[in-house]
Amino acid sequence: MLLSLSNAPRDYAWGSTSLLADLEGRESTGAPEAEVWFGDHPGDPAEVADGSTLDVVTGGTLPYLLKLLAAGSPLSIQVHPTIAQARDGWSREQSLDADDPARNYRDANHKPELIVALSDRFEALGGLRPVADTLRLLASLGESSGVRALREHLEGGSDEDVLRDAVGWLLSGDAQAEVDEIIAALAGASSEEFAAELSAVRAIADRYPGDPGVVVALLMNYIVLGRGEAIFLRAGLLHAYVSGLGVEIMAASDNVLRGGLTPKHIDVPELLSVLDTAPAAVPVLAPSSEAVTEYPVDVPDFALRRVVLDGAPMSLDVSGPAMVLATGGEIAVKGADGAALAVPVGSAVFATDETSLQLNGTGEAFIAQSGI
Numbered sequence: 001m002l003l004s005l006s007n008a009p010r011d012y013a014w015g016s017t018s019l020l021a022d023l024e025g026r027e028s029t030g031a032p033e034a035e036v037w038f039g040d041h042p043g044d045p046a047e048v049a050d051g052s053t054l055d056v057v058t059g060g061t062l063p064y065l066l067k068l069l070a071a072g073s074p075l076s077i078q079v080h081p082t083i084a085q086a087r088d089g090w091s092r093e094q095s096l097d098a099d100d101p102a103r104n105y106r107d108a109n110h111k112p113e114l115i116v117a118l119s120d121r122f123e124a125l126g127g128l129r130p131v132a133d134t135l136r137l138l139a140s141l142g143e144s145s146g147v148r149a150l151r152e153h154l155e156g157g158s159d160e161d162v163l164r165d166a167v168g169w170l171l172s173g174d175a176q177a178e179v180d181e182i183i184a185a186l187a188g189a190s191s192e193e194f195a196a197e198l199s200a201v202r203a204i205a206d207r208y209p210g211d212p213g214v215v216v217a218l219l220m221n222y223i224v225l226g227r228g229e230a231i232f233l234r235a236g237l238l239h240a241y242v243s244g245l246g247v248e249i250m251a252a253s254d255n256v257l258r259g260g261l262t263p264k265h266i267d268v269p270e271l272l273s274v275l276d277t278a279p280a281a282v283p284v285l286a287p288s289s290e291a292v293t294e295y296p297v298d299v300p301d302f303a304l305r306r307v308v309l310d311g312a313p314m315s316l317d318v319s320g321p322a323m324v325l326a327t328g329g330e331i332a333v334k335g336a337d338g339a340a341l342a343v344p345v346g347s348a349v350f351a352t353d354e355t356s357l358q359l360n361g362t363g364e365a366f367i368a369q370s371g372i
Helices: 019-024 054-058 085-091 129-141 145-153 158-171 176-186 197-207 212-218 268-275
Strands: 001-005 035-038 065-071 113-117 121-128 218-227 230-233 239-251 292-294 303-310 315-319 322-334 340-343 349-351 356-369
Touching: 001 054, 001 340, 019 065, 019 197, 019 239, 065 322, 065 356, 085 268, 113 121, 113 303, 121 230, 129 158, 129 176, 129 197, 129 212, 145 158, 145 176, 158 212, 158 268, 176 197, 176 212, 197 212, 197 218, 212 218, 218 230, 218 239, 268 356, 303 315, 340 349
Parallel strands: none
Antiparallel strands: 001 349, 035 065, 065 239, 113 230, 113 239, 121 218, 121 239, 292 303, 303 356, 315 356, 322 340, 322 349, 322 356
16 A cells, blocks of 8 residues: 655754755745654654554554755764663663653664765765874864864874763863864864865854864764765764755664754763764765665665666565655656555655555655665
8 A cells, every 4th residue: 555645844943944945846935944754753753645644554663764854054963872772771761751851862772874965965974083184184273272182182092082082071061161262273274185174164163153063073074975875874973964955764763862063962971872983984875877776774774775767667676664755856656556646756655565666757766665
């Protein structure tokens, strides 16, 4: 059975006023539109054409949450726990109300996620940079006492240890004077090697003046994706989306430990307990030159394919409850009974028990389903 899905954009402050409207070919409301959720998560289940919501259909059992994400300004720097960490944290916080701002764990699940760029340029921060590279970047900031203090926190131990120490110090509340000096030094910084990184962090500083997360961002890898390129963000990996439009899929969870660029609660000890501080680049997953791109991830919660249609019908096997999200052109989906549903751009079709779907039309769509 096929069901048409839609949802209203969520109005988070970091949302774009134009990206979702442009995708769907409608007038902008003028308000920030950040995310459209296609899932059965109780926070905002997708709307079914008959007036019900998807959680009524699934019983809340869908293992993934599919989204359109439109970032007009940077999201909070954050990290997500493993399943074991989430279960432990969920258990420890049972005495807190569900809406308590001090609550870190909203459920007992992990939240790995994959983002695929829909815009021609999608900016993100992901993972921590090797310390030797960051020390070269800091050399461009001059010799203020704040810069010297950060450099000292990054010396005298393994990369993992000094990065953990530096992040903890920056977010502790005890380093605000040094944070302010480092941010001030950004204005005059110049580096051929790190020109893109410095430009990006200056823009972040303009959005979040005085936020210690601006300096945390200086420790992170700056990533620019082109359309169809993707990154997978595993548990423990510090990250933040900076700007652009994308399709995001994640395990059905709302567990977020924040590390800056937000007025929301930051629990520094808990953040450090789940943070993986081993420096490494985040691999960029490239789109295929073929009609179908698969983005490999090593989690059982979800799998995602990008499909480009040229007018010829295309049949694709699916397993478990699946979704087809249209992101361009004119696309229809046909199930085993031969019934077809049009999928307007920015909306989705949910297949409850199909093993194969036929896609017709021209344009671009994403197919989500459970993973391995």
